Amino acid sequence: MDRPITIREVAEVAGVSPATVSRVLSGSTRVNPVLRAKTLGAVERLGYRANRVAQALRTRVTNTVGMVVPNIANPFFPVIIQAVEAELHKHDARLLLCDSADDVAQEADLLRSLLDQQIDGILLSPCDCIASRSAVRMAAEQVPLVQIDRVAVRDLHYVGVDQEAAMAAVIAHLAEEGCRRFAYVSFSVRASTAAERLRGYVRHVRRLDAKSAERVYSGDVSIAWGREAALRIVEEGDLPDAVVCADDLAAVGVLESFRREGIAVPEEVLVTGFDDTILAPALTPSLTSVRQPMEEMGREAVQIVRSAARGGPPPRRQLFSAELVIRESSRRVRAASRRVSPYSARAQRPRSTARTAR
Amino acid sequence: MDRPITIREVAEVAGVSPATVSRVLSGSTRVNPVLRAKTLGAVERLGYRANRVAQALRTRVTNTVGMVVPNIANPFFPVIIQAVEAELHKHDARLLLCDSADDVAQEADLLRSLLDQQIDGILLSPCDCIASRSAVRMAAEQVPLVQIDRVAVRDLHYVGVDQEAAMAAVIAHLAEEGCRRFAYVSFSVRASTAAERLRGYVRHVRRLDAKSAERVYSGDVSIAWGREAALRIVEEGDLPDAVVCADDLAAVGVLESFRREGIAVPEEVLVTGFDDTILAPALTPSLTSVRQPMEEMGREAVQIVRSAARGGPPPRRQLFSAELVIRESSRRVRAASRRVSPYSARAQRPRSTARTAR
DNA sequence: TCCCCCCCAGAAATCGTTCTCTCGCGCTAA
DNA sequence: TTAGCGCGAGAGAACGATTTCTGGGGGGGA
Numbered sequence: 030m031d032r033p034i035t036i037r038e039v040a041e042v043a044g045v046s047p048a049t050v051s052r053v054l055s056g057s058t059r060v061n062p063v064l065r066a067k068t069l070g071a072v073e074r075l076g077y078r079a080n081r082v083a084q085a086l087r088t089r090v091t092n093t094v095g096m097v098v099p100n101i102a103n104p105f106f107p108v109i110i111q112a113v114e115a116e117l118h119k120h121d122a123r124l125l126l127c128d129s130a131d132d133v134a135q136e137a138d139l140l141r142s143l144l145d146q147q148i149d150g151i152l153l154s155p156c157d158c159i160a161s162r163s164a165v166r167m168a169a170e171q172v173p174l175v176q177i178d179r180v181a182v183r184d185l186h187y188v189g190v191d192q193e194a195a196m197a198a199v200i201a202h203l204a205e206e207g208c209r210r211f212a213y214v215s216f217s218v219r220a221s222t223a224a225e226r227l228r229g230y231v232r233h234v235r236r237l238d239a240k241s242a243e244r245v246y247s248g249d250v251s252i253a254w255g256r257e258a259a260l261r262i263v264e265e266g267d268l269p270d271a272v273v274c275a276d277d278l279a280a281v282g283v284l285e286s287f288r289r290e291g292i293a294v295p296e297e298v299l300v301t302g303f304d305d306t307i308l309a310p311a312l313t314p315s316l317t318s319v320r321q322p323m324e325e326m327g328r329e330a331v332q333i334v335r336s337a338a339r340g341g342p343p344p345r346r347q348l349f350s351a352e353l354v355i356r357e358s359s360r361r362v363r364a365a366s367r368r369v370s371p372y373s374a375r376a377q378r379p380r381s382t383a384r385t386a387r
Numbered sequence: 388m389d390r391p392i393t394i395r396e397v398a399e400v401a402g403v404s405p406a407t408v409s410r411v412l413s414g415s416t417r418v419n420p421v422l423r424a425k426t427l428g429a430v431e432r433l434g435y436r437a438n439r440v441a442q443a444l445r446t447r448v449t450n451t452v453g454m455v456v457p458n459i460a461n462p463f464f465p466v467i468i469q470a471v472e473a474e475l476h477k478h479d480a481r482l483l484l485c486d487s488a489d490d491v492a493q494e495a496d497l498l499r500s501l502l503d504q505q506i507d508g509i510l511l512s513p514c515d516c517i518a519s520r521s522a523v524r525m526a527a528e529q530v531p532l533v534q535i536d537r538v539a540v541r542d543l544h545y546v547g548v549d550q551e552a553a554m555a556a557v558i559a560h561l562a563e564e565g566c567r568r569f570a571y572v573s574f575s576v577r578a579s580t581a582a583e584r585l586r587g588y589v590r591h592v593r594r595l596d597a598k599s600a601e602r603v604y605s606g607d608v609s610i611a612w613g614r615e616a617a618l619r620i621v622e623e624g625d626l627p628d629a630v631v632c633a634d635d636l637a638a639v640g641v642l643e644s645f646r647r648e649g650i651a652v653p654e655e656v657l658v659t660g661f662d663d664t665i666l667a668p669a670l671t672p673s674l675t676s677v678r679q680p681m682e683e684m685g686r687e688a689v690q691i692v693r694s695a696a697r698g699g700p701p702p703r704r705q706l707f708s709a710e711l712v713i714r715e716s717s718r719r720v721r722a723a724s725r726r727v728s729p730y731s732a733r734a735q736r737p738r739s740t741a742r743t744a745r
Numbered sequence: 746t747c748c749c750c751c752c753c754a755g756a757a758a759t760c761g762t763t764c765t766c767t768c769g770c771g772c773t774a775a
Numbered sequence: 776t777t778a779g780c781g782c783g784a785g786a787g788a789a790c791g792a793t794t795t796c797t798g799g800g801g802g803g804g805a
Binding site for chain 1: 436437438439440441443444451458459465466468469472473476479481482483484485497499500503504505529610639643646665666668669670671
């Protein structure tokens with residue numbers, strides 16, 4: 030493990046000054062072709078590779094972007110992370126990944142730590158739409174910061190989808206399937222996405238059934254919570270027409286509990302998820318869910334952070350359109366048993382951009 | 388976005404030298420309590436935070452570990468990544484995450500790039516047990532490197548499980564359930580895990596049925612491949628007693644195709660997965676799979692890399708024991724129809740450490 | 746032919762730390 | 776009283792790159 034080659038040694042071997050080596054490699058200035066060739070020869074012969082840390086110290090750019098997400102293991106995030114990493118790699122930049130474990134203090138810590146690293150920018154999915162604010166603002170003052178999926182500070186960069194509209198599409202679809210009475214299984218509304226989805230749920234369900242708008246079960250993002258919530262719904266002895274879940278993991282738990290309790294989905298109750306994770310199409314019944322263009326979002330976030338680093342446009346909200354992916358879990362099978370037939374005119378004209386899968 | 392505070396300014400405000408500030412903050416030497424207090428006061432008042440890049444340049448330690456995995460989106464990896472990140476965070480270290488997209492050239496590229504970053508160590512799941520070797524060796528010469536899950540160079544650090552033994556447990560379990568004829572759905576055996584699992588499959592299935600040992604379908608790690616493989620199996624018109632999959636994603640596809648083809652699992656054919664991802668318990672039927680202690684592996688890998696950085700013990704293979712998690716997809720339901728009853732004495736005494744779930 | 750200007754290469758400063766080296770002070774022992 | 780020693784703080788040299796500044800040589804114009 031001997032010392033790596035330095036630019037100084039390359040210069041010596043090439044018989045030029047370190048400055049010239051630097052100029053050759055960065056291509057910043059015209060260099061005498063002869064010296065240039067000698068330099069490149071030496072670089073090649075010695076296998077020289079520039080020390081990025083030294084470069085970073087001098088130039089103040091690290092070509093590194095920090096990313097903080099609430100839970101790496103939630104299958105929603107890896108897809109975004111992958112897209113982000115791929116896009117960064119294209120530009121010879123790297124990803125410093127952190128997991129805030131949905132904890133505001135930890136999140137603030139991580140942001141400070143990333144700033145200490147002199148990262149060029151931050152991609153953040155803030156865990157708490159209120160409590161995360163101060164840390165987010167602090168970080169954004171120092172370095173370009175893009176909120177992704179979740180948002181805490183409205184007037185900073187944000188990449189995501191209109192959650193409320195997406196939830197409206199879910200409810201519209203369920204209504205078309207004949208549902209009138211709903212229950213909602215959410216994760217903590219401290220997450221902006223949960224709050225917005227809930228708002229969408231309440232606003233659109235209220236018109237159909239006032240009581241349903243209040244039938245909200247709030248927990249965390251986990252299968253266990255979905256199980257638990259479904260059990261509560263069953264115990265209350267008042268099965269709704271549909272259980273709307275704020276995330277796929279909850280829906281997995283809900284489906285599981287319903288099966289164990291002998292409640293048939295979609296025959297007796299419809300179920301929907303959110304995020305269209307890898308789980309959704311794999312379940313039985315396959316799960317209707319809302320797909321966000323995660324890859325695009327990841328790419329776009331990187332592009333914004335990079336352009337902001339070069340003094341790009343002022344912060345803006347970049348909203349992508351979500352897509353309702355309708356699967357078995359929300360398709361009424363026994364049309365006759367419902368007040369509104371799913372084959373009615375209304376059902377033929379979906380209100381949202383929806384495609385049908387599986 | 389004005390310049391951050393430097394140690395020089397802190398020194399000036401505190402009325403001491405930069406060296407003293409450094410000493411106070413690092414706690415490396417005794418410092419006069421008065422100067423110490425003045426320093427800390429200035430640090431506090433100015434909100435000084437050390438520039439990690441400068442520290443790294445000087446000390447040659449970045450407190451950063453690079454990790455390269457073949458596919459972030461494969462739900463197996465995020466769990467490991469999360470554990471790694473958590474363990475690193477405990478020691479005030481950070482994670483530079485890269486996705487090799489299962490491509491050897493890209494992987495080599497990423498390794499070089501990580502070395503340029505002066506990372507303190509590398510965690511790698513090499514995508515090709517042969518072709519990855521030279522890059523892995525090259526990297527390991529420069530910096531502590533731990534192979535995790537997959538392995539390319541046997542005499543370097545490795546953290547994983549005995550894949551062959553784990554596969555043996557799968558086959559033993561299926562044999563106990565009365566299976567004699569098998570088919571195997573694998574991903575590319577260029578991955579060491581796939582190769583070892585295949586070896587386990589072949590070795591143990593051969594004893595039961597020579598032809599089954601050759602019934603191997605090799606593709607990639609994806610649901611689509613599982614679908615495709617199952618269709619081929621069906622088309623061949625010779626349904627085995629069990630389809631053994633080298634990963635959970637393949638199993639998802641297999642289950643899906645079987646359902647669509649009207650083949651009942653586990654009534655007509657048993658199916659097993661591998662990795663015990665979040666998918667396994669969520670499927671219908673729930674999927675028997677092999678659970679590796681991913682969190683432990685992640686933690687251990689970090690510890691090895693850190694201790695190796697301090698000149699720890701020579702490379703060693705750290706094998707954890709995998710656990711066969713038996714679920715519905717491999718439990719024979721119609722005992723009477725099989726030659727060996729699942730309630731026979733043999734079935735009561737499983738050969739491997741297996742627990743029963745769900 | 747001479748002067749001026751431009752271009753290119755090298756010297757040296759710089760980025761923000763850490764750390765070695767040096768020096769001064771105070772205390773102890775002879 | 777003085778020599779020696781130990782401790783602790785500051786000056787300054789690294790770390791490995793980039794970049795400004797400076798100077799020399801060559802070419803073009805008068």
